[in-house]
Amino acid sequence: MKFAKKLMALSLAAVMAGSCLTACGDSSKSDEKGSEDTIVIGGSGPLTGGAAQYGVAVKNAAQLAVDEINEAGGVNGVKFKLVFEDDEADGGDKAVNAYNSLKDKGMQVMLGTVTTGSCLAIIDKTKSDNIFQLTPSASAQDVIKNDNTFQVCFTDPNQGKASADYIADNNIAKKIAIIYDSSDAYSSGIYNTFKTEAQEKGLDIVAEQSFTKDSKTDFSAQISAAKSAEAELIFLPIYYQEASLILAQCKSADFAPKFFGCDGLDGILSVDNFDKSLAEGVMLLTPFAADATDDDTQKFVKAYKEKYKDETPNQFAADAYDGVKIIAKLVEKESIKGNMKASEICDKLKKAISDGFSYDGLTGKGMTWSSEGAVSKNPKAVVIKDGNYASL
C-alpha cells in the first residue's frame, strides 16, 4: 500500500520535472534560422576569471564593429546581431556549454573562441554542425585542423618562428633564456617552435625554465637560473599576468636583461597596480599597436575609447574587430541573407575566404587565407616606450 503511494508520488514528481525540462527546451525551436534581415554572430570567450581581459576586449570590439555595420545600414540590407557567452577559458565542458547555449540562441556564424584551450574543445562540434568559425585569437595549430575553422591571428608555430627570426635577424641578443608555462597549450606551443628555429639560426639558448599553472607567483628560481647563465634576453611566450610578476621580480633580483614576448604580453600595461616603468623597453611581437598612425587604427582606437570609458584597445580587440569586418565582407561578397541555414552559410563562406579574398584590416594589410585556415600577414614587433606601445 505504502509502496504504491510512493510510486504515485514519484510519477507525479517526474511529470513535474519533465514539464520543467520541456519548458527549457522550447528555445531550440528557433534553431539555426534567423529572420530574413539579421545574421546572428555568436562569440565565446572568458568574461570572468584570469583571462577575462581578452574575452571582454573581444566582446567589446566585436560589438563596436557590429554597431558600426548596422548604423551604416548593414550589408546588402542584412544586419548583424552579436550574442556572446562566457566560457571561462576552460578547455572542457564549460566551453562546450557556452557553445551549446550560443546554438540555442540561433548562432549562424561563430566568432571565437578567444582562447586556444576552449577552441580545441569545440572545433569538432562546429565541424559536425557545419558552422563557419573564425577565431580572433586562438592560435594553436590544431585549432584549424578542420576545414570550417579560420584564424585572424598567427598560429603558435608561426609566432615562435617569427620571434626567433626577428631576434636573430635584428641581432638583438645571442644568449637567450626562456621562461614558459609548461601547463599551457599556447605557451608550450610557442616554446617548441622557438627552440627549434633558434637553434637553426644559431642563437644560444642558455636556460630553459618552466612553471605551471599552480606555481605562477614566485619566479625567483627561474630568474636566478637565467641570471647565472648570463642571459642577455629573456624570451617570454606567456600571458601578461605572469610576465608582469617576472618583470617585477627581475628588478628586485637586480637583473636587467632585454625582454621579448609574443601577443600574450599584450595587455601588460593595463594590469592593476603594475609599475609601468618596469615594462619599459619590453619588445613584443603583436600585429597591432594602439598608437600606430594610420587612419584605420586611429579611427578604431578613438571609437573604442569613446564607447568603453577610455580603455585602450589591445590586440585581441583589434583581432575581433577585424574578425567581424571580415565576416561582413564575406557576407557581402556571397550576398548571404539572414534566413539561410548555418550550414549553408558555412559552405559558402569557407569557399569564399580562401578563394582570392583579401582584407586590409587593423592587424595587417592584404590578409589572405589558405584553405587550411591559417592567415598570411606580416608580423609586427612593438616596443613599450614611455608607458605606451610603439612600433619598432
Place this chain on the structure above:
Amino acid sequence: MKKKISPMTRKSFVTYGLLLIVFIAVEIMMNTGNISSMLKGLLVPVCVYSILAVSLNLTVGILGELSLGQAGFMCIGAYSSAIFSNLVKDTITQPLIRFPLAIIIGGICAALFGILIGIPVLRLRGDYLAIVTLAFGEIIKNVFAALYIGYDSTGLHFSLKSQGDLGLGADGKMIINGALGISGTPNDSTFEIAAAILFITLIIAYNFVNSRTGRAVMSIRDNRIAAESVGINITKYKLITFGLTAFLAGVAGVLYSHNFYSLQASKFDYNMSILVLVFVVLGGIGSIRGSVIAAVVLTMLPEYLRSINNYRMLFYAVILIVMMICTSNATIRNFFVHNFEKLKGLIFKNKSKTVKEAE
C-alpha cells in the same frame, strides 16, 4: 508484502525508479526533438559528475575519511582510456566494442593506482589523509601535463621534457602532447551509455553499503577500535573502499574524456576534487541519492544562470551558501520536513488515515 521489503532496498529502488523516469523523459524529449542543445550537451557531464559524487561518497560517507584526490583518479582513467582509444581507433572501428574496453581499462588503471596510493596513505587519518590525497591528485595531474607520448613504426616513445626529445620517425604521431593534452579521442560517450553506467554505479554503491563488507567499513567509520577488537581487518576494508572509489572515478574519467575532442590535464586540478566534494556534502554525506541530485542540480545551475551574465558565478556561490545553511541548520531543516509532512498529509489524507487505523 510490506514486511518483506527492507527499508534500505526500498530506498535503493526509489532511486533506481527516479533515475529511470528521468532517463525515459529525456529520451522522449530527444526523440521528439524537444531538447535544447545546451541541455543535450549537459547530459553526459551530469552523469559523469553524478558517478564521481556517488563514488566519493563511498569514501567520505561510508568509510568516513576525507579524500581530495578524486580528480587525480579521474585523470588516470581519462588518460589511460584515451591513449587506448587513440591507439586502436583505426583497428577497432566499432565503438560498441572499443568503448567498453576503454571503460574497463580506464577503471582498472585508476583502481590500481588507487590501491597503490592507498597502501601508504590510508595509514593516515582525518586532515592528514585529506592533505596527502590532495597532493597525490596534484602529482598525477602534473605528471600527465609534462608527459609526451608518441608512436611510430618502431613503437612507443616517451619523454618528460619536450616534443623534440621524443625522436619520432617521419610517420610518427603524437598521442599525448604535454600540456596540450590528447586530441582526436573518438567521441564514444553517449547519454545512453553514461546513464547505464550511472545506473550500474548506483547498484554497486547500494549493494556495497548493504553487504558484509559495507557493514564492516561502516563499523570502522563508527568506532575504529571496537571494529578492530572484533577482528575486522581495517587496512583491507579501507583499501577495498578506496579502490572501489578510484575505480568508479576512473570510469567517470573515461566517460569524460570520450565526450570531448580534446583533453588537458589542467582540467583535473583540485578545484575539480573540491567540486565533487561539494556535491557530496550538499547532497548529504552518506546519502547516495542525495549525491546524484546535488550533482545534477549543481552542474546544471551555472548554465541556466547564463542569462544573468557576469553575475552568475556570484549567484552560484550565494545559492551554494544558502543551500549549505538550509541543509545543516536543524531549525530550518525541521521547518521543511514538518511542512513536507503536512503537505503529504493533505494529499494522502484518506490513505494515511486508513494506514493509521490498520496499525
